[in-house]
């Protein structure tokens with residue numbers, strides 16, 4: 001069993017969960033994920049690791065409450081235990097000295113991009129961080145990102161903080177500040193990483209996105225997470241989750257993510273969880 005050390009709603013609908021899992025913490029690298037079950041009957045869901053503390057043997061996940069399984073996780077309290085935390089899974093994000101790296105995070109991706117930012121900074125890269133949210137009250141961890149970033153920009157859709165707009169506005173922000181990226185990395189919901197891949201393509205540099213297709217086993221056995229990248233079939237759990245967003249068949253991915261919508265709605269309705 002894995003002990004829950006901390007569980008807090010850090011902004012509306014986004015929760016921070018810290019569990020003790022020393023064996024995973026020994027191995028984990030930026031960009032990897034774990035598969036979690038909140039109880040013996042719950043489904044297995046993949047969640048990226050947003051931070052870890054080796055002396056304590058704890059790892060932290062930031063997750064959005066969207067349905068039955070994340071609803072159950074959201075109801076946990078410190079001192080509770082969960083039966084399953086499997087990992088680390090997936091290939092780590094490539095960390096090297098690239099030059100100027102623009103790191104875009106939105107939703108849970110603000111958390112999951114944090115270990116990548118830390119590792120890239122340690123390698124000597126110039127980090128430009130862009131955080132995107134609907135409104136000021138949905139942004140978090142700016143204080144953790146700021147010391148690691150040469151520039152930190154916030155974009156809010158309602159203009160309540162930073163630049164008003166969407167991830168597309170990153171293009172003008174970068175141009176106005178004379179920032180020429182050598183690499184772009186984006187983490188967050190599918191729409192954010194899709195838009196980042198399309199809107200920033202003119203910079204003509206790799207746009208590395210962490211994909212979140214539906215997964216079951218997370219070890220390359222079931223094929224549920226398959227995506228088409230540069231015309232070839234890939235399994236996001238073992239070949240990814242990072243891929244160059246410019247090469248992904250987004251139409252196929254967006255369609256496949258919606259395949260269980262009716263079953264998920266049924267589960268939320270019957271589980272008593274208040275997912276959205």
Ligand SMILES: Cc1cc2nc3c(=O)[nH]c(=O)nc-3n(C[C@H](O)[C@H](O)[C@H](O)COP(=O)(O)OP(=O)(O)OC[C@H]3O[C@@H](n4cnc5c(N)ncnc54)[C@H](O)[C@@H]3O)c2cc1C
Nearest residue numbers: 045046047048063064067068069070108212213214215264
């Ligand atoms: C590698 C990876 C890393 C992820 N990291 C995070 C993270 O750090 N934080 C976070 O909030 N979310 C993350 N997700 C998405 C998260 O797994 C889903 O939101 C979660 O499974 C939803 O479960 P649910 O029962 O609460 O909602 P459901 O009602 O089952 O589904 C709600 C939405 O989640 C999608 N979804 C459902 N099951 C899965 C599944 N097994 N895998 C992926 N998507 C699914 C559905 O298509 C739907 O759009 C990640 C997904 C992947 C593949």
Ligand code: FES
Nearest residue numbers: 218220222223237
């Ligand atoms: S989740 Fe089964 S092959 Fe990737």
